[in-house]
Amino acid sequence: MQDKFTKxxxxxxxxxxxxxxxxxxxxxxALPINQIATNFNMTRQGVTKHLKxxxxxxxxxxxxxxxxxYCIANAKPLKEVNKWLQFYEQFxxxxxxxxxxxxxxx
Amino acid sequence: MQDKFTKxxxxxxxxxxxxxxxxxxxxxxALPINQIATNFNMTRQGVTKHLKxxxxxxxxxxxxxxxxxYCIANAKPLKEVNKWLQFYEQFxxxxxxxxxxxxxxx
DNA sequence: TAAATATGCAACTAAATGGTTGCTTATTTA
DNA sequence: TAAATAAGCAACCATTTAGTTGCATATTTA
Numbered sequence: 001m002q003d004k005f006t007k008x009x010x011x012x013x014x015x016x017x018x019x020x021x022x023x024x025x026x027x028x029x030a031l032p033i034n035q036i037a038t039n040f041n042m043t044r045q046g047v048t049k050h051l052k053x054x055x056x057x058x059x060x061x062x063x064x065x066x067x068x069x070y071c072i073a074n075a076k077p078l079k080e081v082n083k084w085l086q087f088y089e090q091f092x093x094x095x096x097x098x099x100x101x102x103x104x105x106x
Numbered sequence: 107m108q109d110k111f112t113k114x115x116x117x118x119x120x121x122x123x124x125x126x127x128x129x130x131x132x133x134x135x136a137l138p139i140n141q142i143a144t145n146f147n148m149t150r151q152g153v154t155k156h157l158k159x160x161x162x163x164x165x166x167x168x169x170x171x172x173x174x175x176y177c178i179a180n181a182k183p184l185k186e187v188n189k190w191l192q193f194y195e196q197f198x199x200x201x202x203x204x205x206x207x208x209x210x211x212x
Numbered sequence: 213t214a215a216a217t218a219t220g221c222a223a224c225t226a227a228a229t230g231g232t233t234g235c236t237t238a239t240t241t242a
Numbered sequence: 243t244a245a246a247t248a249a250g251c252a253a254c255c256a257t258t259t260a261g262t263t264g265c266a267t268a269t270t271t272a
């Protein structure tokens with residue numbers, strides 16, 4: 001299907017998913033799907049779909065407890081995005097760019 | 107349509123576009139569309155479409171010179187992604203998380 | 213000026229996305 | 243045990259996406 005990194009970026013490229021992820025990060029604890037859904041102007045199934053995408057990117061972990069499914073955010077995959085960005089930092093930051101050139105020439 | 111930040115994330119969430127962007131960053135100079143297209147296993151029009159998405163996210167700047175259109179990469183919008191990630195760093199890095207807690211309690 | 217080159221534009225396609233509704237199933241609770 | 247609650251699953255829909263082909267246009271170059 002899609003490589004892990006692409007899944008992560010696709011997951012966070014949707015504003016609603018970023019909102020869901022952010023809300024889950026802030027509460028720090030795990031929340032049942034219904035409780036998450038009530039906070040969004042969308043059907044439960046819509047939210048469930050977004051949660052599935054986040055889960056697939058490992059940005060959310062879901063585990064069942066009785067009839068409820070508790071969702072908790074996991075920021076770790078974002079490290080990969082950060083790592084990917086690091087290479088480009090020298091190109092957006094001119095002073096770092098100069099440093100890069102300096103190191104190349106020495 | 108879409109907010110600027112979402113456009114940036116959507117632009118880099120496609121592997122082909124990341125490749126195009128990366129190639130452009132590496133050459134540092136501006137390249138005509140045809141020259142970019144020959145390096146990808148895709149029609150010129152396909153590449154053009156991707157370039158348009160990148161241009162829309164301001165990750166690529168295009169300017170005409172005669173019959174050619176020169177494309178150059180611009181990494182600056184990636185700063186915004188970096189900034190967005192900064193908040194979540196405390197949640198993926200446990201030591202920072204502890205620091206955060208420590209600061210909260212003091 | 214005629215041929216070649218670089219590109220744009222439009223139409224089309226298949227698949228993915230973001231969302232819905234309707235119904236079923238499993239677990240609680242009264 | 244019956245009603246209420248939490249959720250899954252499937253089908254559907256409109257829009258976007260990633261890509262194509264075909265053709266027109268503008269600029270070079272021979």
